Amino acid sequence: MLYTGRDSDGRRIEWGASHIAAQRDPWWVYQANDLTHIAYESLLRFALDRLERYPQGIEARALIQELVADLSTELSADVGNWGEFVAAKASRDSYPEEGLCWLLMQASRPGNLVLATDACAALTLLAIVQRRAESVRSLVQRELEPFDPSSSVLHSLWSELRFLEPRTSMPIDQFIAELFERRVIRRHLWVAMRKLRHQGDYTFLIEVDDGRIRLCAKDGPVFTNPRLATSLTFLQDIHLINERGLTPHAKKLLANA
Amino acid sequence: MRLYERLGDSGFHTSIITTFGIDFDAYESIALSRFRGAGCRNNIVLVDDRMLTHALSEALTIPREAGRQYSVCGVQSRGVFHPKLFLQFGRNRGRAIVASANATASGLAGNIELAGTLECTDEPSAGQQLIASAWQFVSSRLDRDRRSLREQVAWMQARTPWLRRADPTNDVLRLADGTQAAFLATSQPTGIFERFLRLVGSGPVDELIVVSPYWDEDLIALRELIRRLDPKQTRLLIDASRAQFPGPAIAGLQGVQLIDLVPWNHERFVHAKLVVVRTRAADHVLYGSANCTVAALGRFGFAGNNDEACLYRRLPPKSAVEKLGLEKLIDVGAT
Numbered sequence: 276m277l278y279t280g281r282d283s284d285g286r287r288i289e290w291g292a293s294h295i296a297a298q299r300d301p302w303w304v305y306q307a308n309d310l311t312h313i314a315y316e317s318l319l320r321f322a323l324d325r326l327e328r329y330p331q332g333i334e335a336r337a338l339i340q341e342l343v344a345d346l347s348t349e350l351s352a353d354v355g356n357w358g359e360f361v362a363a364k365a366s367r368d369s370y371p372e373e374g375l376c377w378l379l380m381q382a383s384r385p386g387n388l389v390l391a392t393d394a395c396a397a398l399t400l401l402a403i404v405q406r407r408a409e410s411v412r413s414l415v416q417r418e419l420e421p422f423d424p425s426s427s428v429l430h431s432l433w434s435e436l437r438f439l440e441p442r443t444s445m446p447i448d449q450f451i452a453e454l455f456e457r458r459v460i461r462r463h464l465w466v467a468m469r470k471l472r473h474q475g476d477y478t479f480l481i482e483v484d485d486g487r488i489r490l491c492a493k494d495g496p497v498f499t500n501p502r503l504a505t506s507l508t509f510l511q512d513i514h515l516i517n518e519r520g521l522t523p524h525a526k527k528l529l530a531n532a
Numbered sequence: 533m534r535l536y537e538r539l540g541d542s543g544f545h546t547s548i549i550t551t552f553g554i555d556f557d558a559y560e561s562i563a564l565s566r567f568r569g570a571g572c573r574n575n576i577v578l579v580d581d582r583m584l585t586h587a588l589s590e591a592l593t594i595p596r597e598a599g600r601q602y603s604v605c606g607v608q609s610r611g612v613f614h615p616k617l618f619l620q621f622g623r624n625r626g627r628a629i630v631a632s633a634n635a636t637a638s639g640l641a642g643n644i645e646l647a648g649t650l651e652c653t654d655e656p657s658a659g660q661q662l663i664a665s666a667w668q669f670v671s672s673r674l675d676r677d678r679r680s681l682r683e684q685v686a687w688m689q690a691r692t693p694w695l696r697r698a699d700p701t702n703d704v705l706r707l708a709d710g711t712q713a714a715f716l717a718t719s720q721p722t723g724i725f726e727r728f729l730r731l732v733g734s735g736p737v738d739e740l741i742v743v744s745p746y747w748d749e750d751l752i753a754l755r756e757l758i759r760r761l762d763p764k765q766t767r768l769l770i771d772a773s774r775a776q777f778p779g780p781a782i783a784g785l786q787g788v789q790l791i792d793l794v795p796w797n798h799e800r801f802v803h804a805k806l807v808v809v810r811t812r813a814a815d816h817v818l819y820g821s822a823n824c825t826v827a828a829l830g831r832f833g834f835a836g837n838n839d840e841a842c843l844y845r846r847l848p849p850k851s852a853v854e855k856l857g858l859e860k861l862i863d864v865g866a867t
Contacts, residue, residue, distance in 0.1 A: 482638040
């Protein structure tokens with residue numbers, strides 16, 4: 276609701292006091308950032324599922340060519356570049372993000388495969404979030420740029436806007452290939468390498484050896500933001516709520532707050 | 533043990549790594565950072581020439597510190613430049629890790645690899661001679677026309693007096709622990725295969741065990757091993773899902789047992805290379821970079837095509853399987 280600004284019946288929520296609206300803004304950025312993350316992780320999972328077909332490995336370029344070819348067959352023939360794709364998919368009035376996320380999470384459940392149609396859904400999610408973020412660009416910049424002004428280390432909705440926007444007129448096949456190479460596969464390897472270097476954790480899902488890349492493990496996508504259900508469980512665990520609402524303990528704490 | 537954990541030890545001023553493939557991010561983040569953190573500032577990487585070209589043109593990570601914090605040099609070979617040596621030199625100590633692992637993230641931390649470590653001080657010892665042998669092999673592959681490399685080597689040699697005095701040898705030497713060892717590389721007219729079999733000798737062979745991720749299409753090297761050794765039993769430990777083992781080629785080989793490593797380990801790629809020849813007198817062990825292929829090991833009358841580096845160890849009878857932890861694998865995978 277905080278992300279869409281609408282209630283479950285689709286009615287627009289009036290925020291009233293300005294400090295509430297001000298609180299909602301960074302929350303919106305947080306959610307949009309997480310949706311970008313889900314889109315990318317779903318594309319990574321698509322690549323991992325494809326990589327599984329090559330137990331002895333495949334050259335990265337060949338894998339990406341396959342992924343692009345598969346996605347191209349799913350895309351409408353009249354989509355020539357990324358900008359046209361964004362224009363075709365993004366709508367300011369409806370909010371398909373929740374449905375797309377549900378589809379992507381189902382597709383990536385254990386035993387399932389992320390197919391080209393699912394990867395298209397991930398691209399659609401990315402396009403929708405990009406369009407929304409562009410409409411509040413200064414807000415996104417204000418909230419996320421300070422974490423990494425050069426966008427060289429921390430990838431976020433802001434860094435991805437800076438990656439996506441200059442590629443609006445790039446042919447769609449070339450765009451998808453760059454997206455997979457630079458923002459999905461190379462990024463995964465970079466993050467995994469940092470975890471290995473600094474924490475000693477081997478979290479590579481893709482391994483590079485003998486000039487080939489090979490599947491190591493499959494994972495994701497997962498939401499990184501706090502979920503309502505887990506938040507409620509947490510509040511139950513610390514005895515602040517129960518099935519009747521606030522507990523006497525919680526009321527007492529509130530009274531003293 | 534993770535291989536890279538050994539790279540951060542202090543007391544070394546120079547490191548030289550030889551590798552077939554390279555992942556620059558892995559080398560710089562995992563190995564180089566440890567070398568430099570331990571005060572080792574003179575660092576060199578030798579890579580197969582074609583794999584270096586691949587890494588620079590098509591790979592997913594590019595070098596950031598090459599030319600500034602270390603030198604990287606492509607090495608041409610008749611086949612492939614394939615040795616995986618981690619040489620570390622200090623004024624009073626030396627180390628050679630003879631391994632199966634490339635300078636990649638999976639090689640340094642992810643795969644199941646096999647490595648042997650030789651250590652020495654500045655006092656003459658068998659270990660020192662073997663490390664000098666490894667250096668002699670690497671030195672023969674250095675491009676001396678590259679001035680920066682020449683200067684790095686001269687700088688190392690000026691600060692490693694024991695290496696100048698050490699006597700490299702191809703002979704089998706007795707190590708401090710009482711076992712015997714030899715450095716076997718493709719720097720001799722005879723190949724690793726032939727020299728290994730000479731070290732094994734002519735006595736009856738109880739068992740041959742081979743671990744290799746890559747094989748000849750027609751298993752020639754394996755057939756030659758079996759033909760020459762005539763073992764009572766042969767066990768091949770393979771990763772059936774990922775290794776390139778030509779199953780049909782095994783037809784006609786008697787007494788060969790295939791053991792799939794996947795039930796024991798389904799996530800980590802088994803990249804180790806190992807030959808164990810068990811006799812009544814000793815366990816003869818060969819490990820390092822050489823896969824069980826003719827290109828790597830050679831055969832009688834043919835030294836092979838690749839540049840390879842291996843360590844030969846002669847251990848007490850029936851001890852190698854246990855020392856290498858193979859008993860468990862064989863039990864799990866036996867079919």
